Amino acid sequence: AQSVTQLDSQVPVFEEAPVELRCNYSSSVSVYLFWYVQYPNQGLQLLLKYLSGSTLVKGINGFEAEFNKSQTSFHLRKPSVHISDTAEYFCAVSDPGGNEKLTFGTGTRLTIIP
């Protein structure tokens, strides 16, 4: 079964600084990868996803992620963060051969410092 690791439980970043949230998954075989965001007191919403094609994936709100098969990583980046980016970010993975289930990481809480 696939698993996903988000090593950083909390990341504080100054406003307008760049940020990278790290995500590593367990298997080097084909995977589908997702990043979801949860704003305070809300449900999750999709930021971006990688199914195939270009390894650089662009999402909403200026976020992007790069699929790196050799390092089994799918790190999320934004060049300049805003106060409104304060949220919890979840990386998730599924197996294309049995993708009725999505496995989530434990989440990274991004705090933007004014």
Added chain:
Amino acid sequence: EAQVTQNPRYLITVTGKKLTVTCSQNMNHEYMSWYRQDPGLGLRQIYYSMNVEVTDKGDVPEGYKVSRKEKRNFPLILESPSPNQTSLYFCASSFDLAGRDTQYFGPGTRLTVL
């Protein structure tokens, strides 16, 4: 407006008192799922349904039941709640399988079992 609704949003109950959390979506989605979110553990799937009358266990199904009698509704039933079921619960839906398609999440139900 396309949405997933859950009721109630907050619930405090006592051990052993049966309860149902409702979930409804208005997007004609085939796939629906229930997750629980606990600090440090991320989201874990409880049950999912790929269509009417088709349900299957997720990663943490013990102590829960579900039914899918209509396409739009997917209630979560706790027949004898226990304190270890205190958690934040999310319902989600998608056109296609969760591991391939964008999931739309409800606002969450915060359950406390005393």
